Amino acid sequence: xxxxxxxxxxxxxxxxxxxxxxxxxxxxxxxxxxxxxxxxxxxxxxxxxxxxxxxxxxxxxxxxxxxxxxxxxxxxxxxxxxxxxxxxxxxxxxxxxxxxxxxxxxxxxxxxxxxxxxxxxxxxxxxxxxxxxxxxxxxxxxxxxxxxxxxxxxxxxxxxxxxxxxxxxxxxxxxxxxxxxxxxxxxxxxxxxxxxxxxxxxxxxxxxxxxxxxxxxxxxxxxxxxxxxxxxxxxxxxxxxxxxxxxxxxxxxxxxxxxxxxxxxxxxxxxxxxxxxxxxxxxxxxxxxxxxxxxxxxxxxxxxxxxxxxxxxxxx
Amino acid sequence: xxxxxxxxxxxxxxxxxxxxxxxxxxxxxxxxxxxxxxxxxxxxxxxxxxxxxxxxxxxxxxxxxxxxxxxxxxxxxxxxxxxxxxxxxxxxxxxxxxxxxxxxxxxxxxxxxxxxxxxxxxxxxxxxxxxxxxxxxxxxxxxxxxxxxxxxxxxxxxxxxxxxxxxxxxxxxxxxxxxxxxxxxxxxxxxxxxxxxxxxxxxxxxxxxxxxxxxxxxxxxxxxxxxxxxxxxxxxxxxxxxxxxxxxxxxxxxxxxxxxxxxxxxxxxxxxxxxxxxxxxxxxxxxxxxxxxxxxxxxxxxxxxxxxxxxxxxxxxxxxxxxxxxxxxxxxxxxxxx
Numbered sequence: 001x002x003x004x005x006x007x008x009x010x011x012x013x014x015x016x017x018x019x020x021x022x023x024x025x026x027x028x029x030x031x032x033x034x035x036x037x038x039x040x041x042x043x044x045x046x047x048x049x050x051x052x053x054x055x056x057x058x059x060x061x062x063x064x065x066x067x068x069x070x071x072x073x074x075x076x077x078x079x080x081x082x083x084x085x086x087x088x089x090x091x092x093x094x095x096x097x098x099x100x101x102x103x104x105x106x107x108x109x110x111x112x113x114x115x116x117x118x119x120x121x122x123x124x125x126x127x128x129x130x131x132x133x134x135x136x137x138x139x140x141x142x143x144x145x146x147x148x149x150x151x152x153x154x155x156x157x158x159x160x161x162x163x164x165x166x167x168x169x170x171x172x173x174x175x176x177x178x179x180x181x182x183x184x185x186x187x188x189x190x191x192x193x194x195x196x197x198x199x200x201x202x203x204x205x206x207x208x209x210x211x212x213x214x215x216x217x218x219x220x221x222x223x224x225x226x227x228x229x230x231x232x233x234x235x236x237x238x239x240x241x242x243x244x245x246x247x248x249x250x251x252x253x254x255x256x257x258x259x260x261x262x263x264x265x266x267x268x269x270x271x272x273x274x275x276x277x278x279x280x281x282x283x284x285x286x287x288x289x290x291x292x293x294x295x296x297x298x299x300x301x302x303x304x305x306x307x308x309x310x311x312x313x314x315x316x
Numbered sequence: 317x318x319x320x321x322x323x324x325x326x327x328x329x330x331x332x333x334x335x336x337x338x339x340x341x342x343x344x345x346x347x348x349x350x351x352x353x354x355x356x357x358x359x360x361x362x363x364x365x366x367x368x369x370x371x372x373x374x375x376x377x378x379x380x381x382x383x384x385x386x387x388x389x390x391x392x393x394x395x396x397x398x399x400x401x402x403x404x405x406x407x408x409x410x411x412x413x414x415x416x417x418x419x420x421x422x423x424x425x426x427x428x429x430x431x432x433x434x435x436x437x438x439x440x441x442x443x444x445x446x447x448x449x450x451x452x453x454x455x456x457x458x459x460x461x462x463x464x465x466x467x468x469x470x471x472x473x474x475x476x477x478x479x480x481x482x483x484x485x486x487x488x489x490x491x492x493x494x495x496x497x498x499x500x501x502x503x504x505x506x507x508x509x510x511x512x513x514x515x516x517x518x519x520x521x522x523x524x525x526x527x528x529x530x531x532x533x534x535x536x537x538x539x540x541x542x543x544x545x546x547x548x549x550x551x552x553x554x555x556x557x558x559x560x561x562x563x564x565x566x567x568x569x570x571x572x573x574x575x576x577x578x579x580x581x582x583x584x585x586x587x588x589x590x591x592x593x594x595x596x597x598x599x600x601x602x603x604x605x606x607x608x609x610x611x612x613x614x615x616x617x618x619x620x621x622x623x624x625x626x627x628x629x630x631x632x633x634x635x636x637x638x639x640x641x642x643x644x645x646x647x648x649x650x651x652x653x654x
Contacts, residue, residue: 125380211415212423217375219435219486220408223400233425308425309470 108189117200139194244300356541418479477508
């Protein structure tokens with residue numbers, strides 16, 4: 001088990017190397033001059049040139065890359081040109097809202113999706129099944145920003161049950177924290193719910209025809225236990241894969257919803273940094289998010305083994 | 317020796333709703349099974365053996381896919397009238413089943429201990445420790461070595477024969493009165509087959525349960541069954557005791573089956589006998605005799621009208637218009653050979 005973990009972490013090195021090179025090149029090849037943006041419209045050529053010199057942007061690109069990677073390896077993601085603070089600090093201060101939102105959206109998605117998927121599979125071909133599948137199609141088709149605006153309008157503006165936008169950290173109390181996140185979590189969770197529900201349905205459909213489900217019934221196991229104990233656990237591997245992917249998407253791709261609901265998350269940080277040509281922050285965020293993504297996949301892989309003994313690695 | 321029937325099936329029909337209309341996979345089956353008796357059901361693939369057995373357990377979804385007709389009297393009570401909850405109490409307790417492919421019939425994500433304990437905890441109100449004890453006992457009874465260790469293993473860690481023993485342990489854990497064995501040896505290799513057959517026969521004698529043994533292997537029938545029903549396309553075409561099945565088969569289909577057993581002794585001068593044609597589809601059931609299209613003796617009558625199951629002797633029934641003539645012809649043929 002432990003050696004498996006080490007092997008997995010070891011195999012991350014090439015992934016992270018490729019990502020770091022790619023992101024570094026993309027950031028440096030795209031046009032736009034950070035010094036010009038920092039100094040504003042009235043800056044002279046000399047001022048810009050001297051700031052570029054100061055920030056090390058005139059060095060050969062390979063040297064710049066090595067300097068950056070060397071820093072990252074020592075836990076130093078560099079300084080933000082614009083915000084004048086260490087990149088890691090800005091990442092960590094924007095991480096909270098994103099993670100909270102992602103977790104809540106995933107919970108919302110799972111609470112809706114798994115029962116729907118199971119029920120639709122169990123009643124395959126029925127009217128309920130068709131109705132639920134149309135609903136999930138709709139859920140996938142409606143863009144999250146539109147859903148967000150609709151939710152904002154109905155629950156925020158008309159009913160006034162929940163705040164329209166903004167963010168309060170967990171330190172101000174769990175309920176205050178959650179109140180601000182419910183609407184964005186719903187608008188983000190809907191698409192994920194649709195995806196997970198469809199996966200749950202198809203995976204359950206396959207499993208419900210298996211012989212061991214018949215065996216369970218022939219043993220006199222109650223129907224709800226046949227479904228939740230015998231079928232669901234077997235159907236869960238593909239569902240878990242989708243959950244892992246959807247969580248990755250939620251952490252990395254909540255930019256639009258974060259903007260609409262004015263959440264100071266990673267999405268906002270990266271959008272703002274791109275506008276400011278804040279190279280070190282862009283690189284830092286992308287690398288950091290890659291790490292999270294890879295980490296989620298690692299957890300999913302480990303959970304496979306927990307659910308299905310056949311996936312467990314041999315322990316000798 | 318008067319034995320009271322444990323199971324009486326009367327005119328059982330199983331219909332399935334499919335996209336191409338309704339099909340009737342089991343069409344009017346009537347038979348009985350005495351306590352402690354082993355009855356064989358033979359027939360080709362697709363003849364409705366498995367459907368019949370799963371209908372007796374009521375394993376099909378009755379809301380959307382299947383509809384049953386007739387009566388299934390188990391100890392005098394019609395199973396088809398029972399509620400879902402009552403049926404769940406009987407399944408696995410009085411009525412058990414083992415299936416063809418043990419690996420796919422065991423749940424891959426639970427240990428065999430979990431799976432044996434489950435029915436004990438449902439039906440016998442045992443707590444986990446007692447169930448564990450009993451499960452180990454069952455594994456020992458079915459001849460699994462080192463059951464204390466094996467009980468914590470997963471199905472994929474066992475061999476095919478061991479898996480089927482586990483299935484038998486699950487099925488027998490609550491001491492059922494009736495065991496339905498649906499081709500339990502088909503997926504196993506020959507030596508293991510013999511072991512499993514011996515085990516079932518031994519447990520039948522030891523525990524006194526009735527067994528419905530479904531197979532397509534006549535050798536297996538000869539070995540353990542007292543009576544046999546031959547099924548063709550959803551109906552019983554012949555019912556007889558095992559001895560008569562081999563010495564005096566009546567139905568042309570039964571004769572065909574027996575002739576197609578390879579001879580082990582003597583020289584092999586002839587090609588192995590096969591029954592021509594294939595089983596007609598359930599969507600196009602012939603309205604005359606169902607076997608007519610493949611039967612060497614068929615005439616107009618067979619194509620026009622369906623024969624009924626007729627008693628030839630107290631122990632032998634057959635569904636054929638011409639069985640008497642065929643019998644006579646065979647007798648003449650055989651005496652001229654001598």
